[in-house]
Amino acid sequence: MIKSRKLHIFICILMMLSMLLLLLSKHSAEETIKYFPLDADTSFVDAETKLQLLDETGNDQYRIKWTANSSLDNEIYLRQDVSLLYMDGQLKGMKGQWKENENNISLEVLFEESDSSHFQAITFHHGEIHYPNDEIKSIQRMTVDQLYVIDSPYTALESFREPNSSMQEEWKETIDHTTTQQLQYAWKQWISESNLDIEQYQIYPLTSISKFQNTPLEGLTQEQTDRIMGQLWEGLYRNYILPIADQSNTKNQTMPIILIDKNNDHLIVLFENENYQLEQLYQKLSISEESRNDGQ
Missing domain, CATH: 1.20.5 (Single alpha-helices involved in coiled-coils or other helix-helix interfaces)
Incomplete structure (x- = not known):
């Protein structure tokens, strides 16, 4: 007994x-974006990031709708999208979703703001496909959107992505000038503190790397560039996105910059962590699947 x-x-x-x-x-699994060899037989049917001015809410404020969507023809083992929003170069918000055995993901956030500003959003759409014999492949895509909102007591509330009038051009130049000054000041401090020789690197603000979706890094193929971008987002998610996302009241970190070695040997990401302290993410560039190295 x-x-x-x-x-x-x-x-x-x-x-x-x-x-x-x-x-x-x-x-x-839920808390990780993991790069695997890209699946040539599976791709996104649609993927989009969008920013839209809705209306005024009173009290000198307006509403913005921030969405990110992606879809596949068929369900796959794991779907995960993460979207980052910046306002005048400062982090405004992070939004992500993780699903198993799913093909579609839809993210939507409504928020209020005031004053004229430049909003930028970048989304990494990702998925894992599991095959027999423990073979795992992935799919990925980057999408972006931007929106200038003009909120002035002298003109009607309006928004645009690219200026189509002289007045919009003037507003864009004014907003860009102020934002660029603030960003350049912060980035120069980061580079100096990190003791990096900027002559050895090509420098890209985080929201600009979406161009590598269809344009390869200099000296590399599109396939090699896709692999590097996938591994970059893996590192960003683990080291930058998750720690900040866990701090519900943390925001306004300055937009990260990515420094890519001109010899395509490595890249470095400089960013502010959840405590607004400078951190450095180092990754060896993996030119082939066999040479992959997730160094940090």
Whole structure:
């Protein structure tokens, strides 16, 4: 009787441990974007990031709608999209979603703001496809949008992506000048503090790297560039996005910059962490699948 009771307790403990390991495993998958060799047979049917001015809300404020969507023809093992929003070069928000056995993801945020500003959003759309014999491949795409909002007591509330009048051109130049001054000041401090020789690097603000979706890095193929971008987002998600996303009241970090070595040896990301302290993410550029290195 005692032996039977001990066996029952032992089995219960094993079941509890198994359930705990399963939960930890699922949590780990949810909190990770992982690059795998890209799947040439699967692609996004549609992917989009969009910023839209809705209306005035009173009290000198207006509403912005921020959305990110992506879809596939068929369900795959894992879907995860993460979107970052910057206002005048400062972090405004992060939004992400993770789903198993899904093909579509839709993100939507409504928020209020005031004053004339430049909004920029970039989204990384990602998925994992699991094949027999433990073969895993991934799919990815970057999409972006921007919106200038003019909120002045002397003109009607309006927005534009690219200026189509002299007045909009003047507003764009004014907003860009102020934002660029602030960003350049912060980025120069970061580079100086990191003791980096900027002559060795090509420098890109985070929201600008979407151009590598269709244009390869100099000296590399599009396939090699796609691999580097996928691994870059893996590092960004783990080291930059997750720590800040866990701090609900943390925002306004300055937009990160990516420094890519001109010899295509490595890249460095400079960014502010959840405590507004400078951090550096170092990654060796993987030119082939065999030479992959996730160094940090």
